Amino acid sequence: MADAPLKKTPLNQVEKDLGGKMVDFGGWELPVQFTGILDEHEAVRTKAGLFDVSHMGEVTVKGRQALDLLQKSTCNDVSKLDDGRAQYNGLLYPTAGFVDDILIYRNGSEDYFVVVNASNTDKDYEWLAKSAKGMDVEVKNVSADYAQLALQGPESERILQPMTDVKLGPMKYYRFAHGKVDGVPALVSRTGYTGEDGFEIYVAPKEGPRIMRKLLDAGAKACGLGARDTLRLEAKMALYGNDIDDSTTPLEADLGWIVKLEKGDFVGRDVLEREKNEGLKRKLVGFEMIDRGIARHGYRIVDGKDEIGVVTSGTHSPTLKKAIGLAYLPLDKSAQGSEFTVLIRGKETRARVVPTPFYKRAK
Amino acid sequence: MANTPEDNRYARSHEYVHVEGDIGTIGITEYAQKELGDVVFVELPQVGAQLEMGDELGSIESVKAVSELFAPVGGEVVEVNEALADKPELVNTDPWGDGWMVRIKLADPTEVDELMSAEEYEEFVQKESGK
Numbered sequence: 317m318a319d320a321p322l323k324k325t326p327l328n329q330v331e332k333d334l335g336g337k338m339v340d341f342g343g344w345e346l347p348v349q350f351t352g353i354l355d356e357h358e359a360v361r362t363k364a365g366l367f368d369v370s371h372m373g374e375v376t377v378k379g380r381q382a383l384d385l386l387q388k389s390t391c392n393d394v395s396k397l398d399d400g401r402a403q404y405n406g407l408l409y410p411t412a413g414f415v416d417d418i419l420i421y422r423n424g425s426e427d428y429f430v431v432v433n434a435s436n437t438d439k440d441y442e443w444l445a446k447s448a449k450g451m452d453v454e455v456k457n458v459s460a461d462y463a464q465l466a467l468q469g470p471e472s473e474r475i476l477q478p479m480t481d482v483k484l485g486p487m488k489y490y491r492f493a494h495g496k497v498d499g500v501p502a503l504v505s506r507t508g509y510t511g512e513d514g515f516e517i518y519v520a521p522k523e524g525p526r527i528m529r530k531l532l533d534a535g536a537k538a539c540g541l542g543a544r545d546t547l548r549l550e551a552k553m554a555l556y557g558n559d560i561d562d563s564t565t566p567l568e569a570d571l572g573w574i575v576k577l578e579k580g581d582f583v584g585r586d587v588l589e590r591e592k593n594e595g596l597k598r599k600l601v602g603f604e605m606i607d608r609g610i611a612r613h614g615y616r617i618v619d620g621k622d623e624i625g626v627v628t629s630g631t632h633s634p635t636l637k638k639a640i641g642l643a644y645l646p647l648d649k650s651a652q653g654s655e656f657t658v659l660i661r662g663k664e665t666r667a668r669v670v671p672t673p674f675y676k677r678a679k
Numbered sequence: 680m681a682n683t684p685e686d687n688r689y690a691r692s693h694e695y696v697h698v699e700g701d702i703g704t705i706g707i708t709e710y711a712q713k714e715l716g717d718v719v720f721v722e723l724p725q726v727g728a729q730l731e732m733g734d735e736l737g738s739i740e741s742v743k744a745v746s747e748l749f750a751p752v753g754g755e756v757v758e759v760n761e762a763l764a765d766k767p768e769l770v771n772t773d774p775w776g777d778g779w780m781v782r783i784k785l786a787d788p789t790e791v792d793e794l795m796s797a798e799e800y801e802e803f804v805q806k807e808s809g810k
Contacts (some may be wrong), residue, residue, distance in 0.1 A: 353742040354717045437699075542716065542743045608720060610740045632719040632742050639720075661738065 325370035326463040326521035327528050334538050342435035344371040347540040353395050357634040360510050361677075364469035365539035366531050369509075370452035370524065371518070373437025375444060376464055377428040379453035379653035386420060388429060389447050389583055391566055393576040395421040402490045402505055407432075407568045408573055412584035412591070413562040416440045416567075419507065419556060421492055429503070431464075433556045438595065447515060447583075463524025468514030468547070469535055470677075475534045476515055479527075480504060484515070489633025498527050509544065511675055549640065552602060558613050559600060559628040559642050567591045568644070570600045570672075598625065599650045602672035605639035607665045610659040617643055618657050618664070627658060633674060640674050641667075682709060683718055684775055688791050689800035690751035690761075691796065695775075696783075703752050706779040707739070714727040718770040718808040723759040723781055730754065735790050736781065739770065748780065752790045774798050778785075 322345035332338065336347030346368065349356060359365045368453045377385060386394040391412075392405040394464045399422055407415040416436040421429040432440040441457040448455050467476055482495035482504045492505030500523045508514040519527060532538055545555070561567045567575060567588055575588055605611060610630055617625035630641030649656060654669045687695040691692040692713035696703040712718065730736060731753040739746045763769060769778040775783045785791070795803060 348743065349716060352717050546742060609722070610745065612718065612745065632740065634742070 319337060323371070325368055326524040327368040330525045330528050331538070334532075335615070336538070336540060337453075338384045339541070341371070341541055343422075344434060346371060347538075347567035348384060349542045350538045351623060353540070353542035353546060354451040354634050356537060356539040357546050358538035360434055360469045360512055360514075360547055361635060362470065362545065364467060364471040364475055365510075365537040365543065366528065366536040367466040367468065367539050367544055368464075368528070369466045370463045370521070371434035372464055373432040373434060373457070373459040374464075375430040375432060375437075375441050376456045376458050377430060377444065377448075377453060377483075378456075379426055379451075381448075381451040381453040382426050382428050385419075385444065385448050385451055385453045385455070386430075387579065387582060390418070390420070391576065391582060391584065392551050392574040393579040394420060394422075395427075395579065399424055400491055400493060402492055402507055402609060404490075404574060406571065407443065408566070408582070408584035410587075411585055411647070412565040412567075412587035413561070414556065414560045414564060414566070415443050415562065417556055417560060417571075418664065421503070421505065423465065423494075436556065446543060461520065462518045463521045463527075465512065465517045465519075465524065465528060465531065466510075467517065467531055468510040468512050469507045470513055471535060472514040475536055476504075476517075479530060479534070487585060498523070498530055501673075509551075509553055511553070511678055512547070543609060544641065545629075546634055548588060548631050549631055550633050550635055550673065552642070552673040554600075555629060564600075564644075565591060568596055568600060569597055582638070598644045599647055600642055601645055601669045603641055603643055603656075603667045604670050604674075605638075605641075605665065605667050606655065607667075608639075609660045609663075609665050610639045611641050611643075611660055611667060612667065616659045617645065618659055619649075625656070635675050640670075642672075643667075645669070680774075682784075683797040683801055686735045686802060687797065688794035689750070689797070689803075690749065690794055691803065692747075692751075694749060696751045696791065696794065698785070698788070699780075701785050701788060702757065703754070703783045703785050703791070704779050705736070705781050705783060708773055708800070708804075709774050710738045710808075711746075712771050712778070715739060715744070715746060715770075717742045718767045721763045721767050721770060721780060722755050723763070726756050726759060728756045728785065730756065731786075732793075738783045747808070750783070751794055751801045752783060752785055752787075754783040754786040756781050757784050
């Protein structure tokens with residue numbers, strides 16, 4: 317893998333010109349920061365920041381049985397979607413572990429647009445295509461057809477509106493529309509991964525650099541993966557590969573709100589039903605550090621000599637100015653206020669289970 | 680890289696030591712702080728700790744990662760920079776000055792000779808960063 321050239325998004329050159337500090341992120345060359353994680357984070361919380369998320373994958377699911385395929389492959393109820401609505405959902409294995417966490421956009425009753433995590437794109441596409449065998453549905457990986465920009469922060473609407481014919485004011489959270497941005501066809505959705513108001517914009521790759529420049533000129537601050545991670549963690553949004561993966565179920569991951577057992581049969585349903593009836597063994601919780609230090613991904617949680625859990629994400633919260641994180645803990649130790657010990661480079665360090673999200677924007 | 684002070688000596692792990700008499704003031708370089716990004720917490724040893732050259736001296740948490748800090752020279756810790764507890768960002772804003780980390784009473788002043796000069800360190804960084 318070390319020899320494979322890094323993949324570049326359509327915005328790669330703009331990011332380098334802007335002084336982005338480029339890193340290898342799952343095989344993609346992307347900026348971890350421009351001026352610094354703390355001030356990029358603050359820009360999103362107080363004004364507006366712009367992220368290149370073109371590495372995300374896009375898969376179209378079209379045909380008479382498009383809904384049937386999505387219903388059987390995911391745990392949320394896709395039939396609740398209307399045209400112009402998007403939904404957060406889990407694509408599951410028979411074990412109820414995550415193939416991926418995804419966004420499903422409904423263009424029409426036989427036309428869905430699925431947005432997946434970059435590093436899972438091929439796996440998700442193949443999983444859906446395999447699941448679609450014998451069904452009247454066409455699954456296509458269209459990831460190369462899009463540049464994707466995430467404009468996030470309270471000033472996003474003010475910045476984007478002059479550049480688009482899509483009426484942003486009436487657009488509610490998790491709604492989208494097709495229209496034009498800077499004169500070219502675009503999909504604009506009121507979605508994001510920061511816990512802040514904002515939009516995600518999908519355009520043809522060649523249009524991306526110009527639109528990125530214009531959004532920056534209009535007042536958005538260029539932001540990198542570092543701020544994206546601190547922002548999403550404060551909002552307690554799961555990161556695939558850290559907080560969720562093929563060994564964790566949506567119920568364990570505290571994503572019960574996307575588990576709709578009553579929608580009918582789907583892959584992994586029996587496991588989730590059993591978890592609901594018999595109770596979970598472990599659960600993803602938010603924590604903050606009592607002692608000094610930052611407990612990061614993979615750090616072990618111990619009770620005496622026994623390892624009882626693991627930290628899945630951890631960082632310094634720029635908004636709260638303290639160390640926060642997510643961890644899997646045994647159910648009987650996961651109540652809010654429970655204290656536990658995490659090993660930070662071998663040192664026993666105390667932490668406490670706290671309510672999540674860590675940050676919630678004022679409405 | 681033009682601002683690497685010539686009166687410091689440098690370790691390959693990007694700490695500097697500034698020696699006056701038998702006391703060495705230790706911190707991390709401008710290049711190191713840039714690589715780390717925003718520093719939010721610096722864990723330092725207790726005054727009185729005895730360290731050998733290359734021992735782990737502490738750790739630096741930036742928002743994105745943790746990095747170990749190694750003693751570029753051996754000796755007894757005689758002072759730690761208490762200001763970093765409240766203002767860890769000093770490591771970013773003034774690595775050569777107010778962002779210093781510990782002062783060590785050198786056990787063996789000749790150890791300093793094993794470290795790089797400013798010029799050697801700049802060459803080393805250029806090679807390491809591949810630019």
